Amino acid sequence: KNQVEQSPQSLIILEGKNCTLQCNYTVSPFSNLRWYKQDTGRGPVSLTIMTFSENTKSNGRYTATLDADTKQSSLHITASQLSDSASYICVVSAVNSSASKIIFGSGTRLSIRP
Amino acid sequence: DTAVSQTPKYLVTQMGNDKSIKCEQNLGHDTMYWYKQDSKKFLKIMFSYNNKELIINETVPNRFSPKSPDKAHLNLHINSLELGDSAVYFCASSQASGQGSKSSLHFGNGTRLTVT
Numbered sequence: 301k302n303q304v305e306q307s308p309q310s311l312i313i314l315e316g317k318n319c320t321l322q323c324n325y326t327v328s329p330f331s332n333l334r335w336y337k338q339d340t341g342r343g344p345v346s347l348t349i350m351t352f353s354e355n356t357k358s359n360g361r362y363t364a365t366l367d368a369d370t371k372q373s374s375l376h377i378t379a380s381q382l383s384d385s386a387s388y389i390c391v392v393s394a395v396n397s398s399a400s401k402i403i404f405g406s407g408t409r410l411s412i413r414p
Numbered sequence: 415d416t417a418v419s420q421t422p423k424y425l426v427t428q429m430g431n432d433k434s435i436k437c438e439q440n441l442g443h444d445t446m447y448w449y450k451q452d453s454k455k456f457l458k459i460m461f462s463y464n465n466k467e468l469i470i471n472e473t474v475p476n477r478f479s480p481k482s483p484d485k486a487h488l489n490l491h492i493n494s495l496e497l498g499d500s501a502v503y504f505c506a507s508s509q510a511s512g513q514g515s516k517s518s519l520h521f522g523n524g525t526r527l528t529v530t
Contacts, residue, residue: 334518343418343504343521344457387455402519404457 302327304392304405312411317380321408323373323390331393331400335364335375338387338407347375347388377410385412417441420505420522427495428530435490435525437505445469446488447519448480449504457504463488492527500529 304325313319325333332351336344348357348364350373357364361378377384387407394401420437427433439446447470448460461480462470468480477493492499502524509517 342523343506344519345521346518349518389457402459406455 302392302394302401302403304390304403306388306390306405306408308408309406310409310411312413313380315380315382315412315414318376318378319380319410321375321377321388321390321410323375323405325371325373325390325392325403325405327371327392327394327403329394330368330371331395333364333366333373333393334391335362335373336389336391338389340386344389380412382412382414385410418505418507418520418522420503420525422525423523424526424528426528426530429495429497431495432491432493433495433527434492435503435505435527437488437490437522439486439505439507439520441507441509441520443507443509443520444485445508446482446485447506447508448488448490449506449521451502451504451524453501461488461490495527495529497529500527502526 307322332349334349335347337347338344347362348359350357350366352368355366363376366373387409389407390405392403418439445464447462449457450460451457459472460474463482465485466482479491481489504524505522506519508519
């Protein structure tokens with residue numbers, strides 16, 4: 301069964317600190333993995349996308365890693381800011397000859413405290 | 415300039431009513447989607463349209479019917495609303511069809527539907 305599991309479910313850190321969010325997936329055949337940021341009351345916005353051959357991708361203070369062998373990804377946020385408070389959703393795409401699917405994780409709710 | 419816009423942002427209605435949610439994208443994308451985000455925050459695809467043609471129809475009650483007058487619009491009509499329909503509904507678009515493509519999804523800001 302195709303699944304995407306994220307941990308922790310929620311996280312509170314102080315402004316300026318770093319943090320790492322985890323994503324484990326059991327999706328096959330794997331196509332790509334994306335991290336999205338969803339602010340409260342808004343739609344998700346894409347942060348990074350990685351294919352099978354890419355093991356790291358950065359977008360400003362956000363760095364995503366991918367280990368396709370262990371089927372794990374992480375999102376590292378450096379020097380957190382109050383505006384980083386949001387839900388972070390891991391999304392994995394599966395593609396075969398007849399169909400394609402996107403499977404969403406339930407997200408990690410990150411709160412940054414001043 | 416809002417890329418994907420959906421209206422209304424909030425919708426409160428009674429059981430049994432029929433309602434519509436509108437979505438428009440000005441990105442020139444070929445594919446549009448409707449997703450439902452439940453109370454546990456999982457996003458689940460409902461429908462996908464490519465150039466006004468339905469290409470994905472997940473297991474959704476037939477009370478839900480998408481309408482695509484042109485490739486920039488995908489509206490969602492819901493008949494005989496039920497309590498379990500309460501959720502946030504997101505419209506999205508992407509350049510390429512097929513959810514496995516590398517083209518990112520661009521989401522609207524959601525419509526929070528509350529059925530009483």
